[in-house]
Amino acid sequence: MTVVEHPELLRDIDRVTLDMMLHSGNDFLEKRASTEGYAPLYGAPALIILSAPGGNDANGFNMANVSCAAENMILAATELGLGSCFVMGPMMAFANPELAGRLGLPEGYVPLVGVLVGYALHGLKSNMRNESGNVTWLE
Numbered sequence: 064m065t066v067v068e069h070p071e072l073l074r075d076i077d078r079v080t081l082d083m084m085l086h087s088g089n090d091f092l093e094k095r096a097s098t099e100g101y102a103p104l105y106g107a108p109a110l111i112i113l114s115a116p117g118g119n120d121a122n123g124f125n126m127a128n129v130s131c132a133a134e135n136m137i138l139a140a141t142e143l144g145l146g147s148c149f150v151m152g153p154m155m156a157f158a159n160p161e162l163a164g165r166l167g168l169p170e171g172y173v174p175l176v177g178v179l180v181g182y183a184l185h186g187l188k189s190n191m192r193n194e195s196g197n198v199t200w201l202e
C-alpha cells in the first residue's frame with residue numbers, strides 16, 4: 064500500500080492519466096477525459112495505491128485481494144466522514160516508468176487499484192439501493 068499525499072506527484076499522476084485517457088482509443092475514456100473540468104483524481108488530497116507482486120494473476124486472486132482491502136478503506140473513510148472513490152483508471156499512469164519509479168514499490172509490485180480520499184465538497188450522500196432484479200435467490 065502506498066499513500067500519496069505529495070501534491071506534485073498527485074498532480075503528475077492526474078496529468079499523465081488524463082493524457083493517456085485522451086489518447087486511449089477507447090470511446091468512453093476519451094469522452095470522459097474531454098468533459099469540461101474533469102480531473103481523474105478529482106482534486107483529492109490523498110490517493111492510496113494498492114499493488115500486488117506481478118500485477119493481476121490468471122485467477123484474479125491479486126485483484127480480489129487488493130479490492131477487498133480497498134473496500135474496507137472506503138467503509139472506514141465513510142465512517143470517519145471522509146469522501147472516497149474506488150479508482151482503476153489512474154493506475155494506467157504507472158505504465159509510465161518514470162512515474163511508477165516515484166512510487167518506490169518493492170521489486171515486481173504492480174499498482175492495481177486506488178482509493179481517493181478527501182473531504183467531500185458537498186457532503187456525503189447515500190445511494191438508495193434500487194430493486195433492479197439483479198439478485199437471484201436460490202432457496
Ligand SMILES: Cc1cc2nc3c(=O)[nH]c(=O)nc-3n(C[C@H](O)[C@H](O)[C@H](O)COP(=O)(O)O)c2cc1C
Nearest residue numbers: 103104105147148149150151152153154176189190
Ligand atoms: C472496477 C471499477 C473501477 C472503477 N474505476 C473508476 C475510475 O477510474 N474513476 C472513477 O471516477 N470511478 C471509477 N469507478 C467508479 C466508482 O468507484 C464508483 O463505483 C462510482 O462512482 C459509483 O459510485 P456510487 O454507486 O457510490 O455512486 C470504478 C468502479 C469500479 C467497480
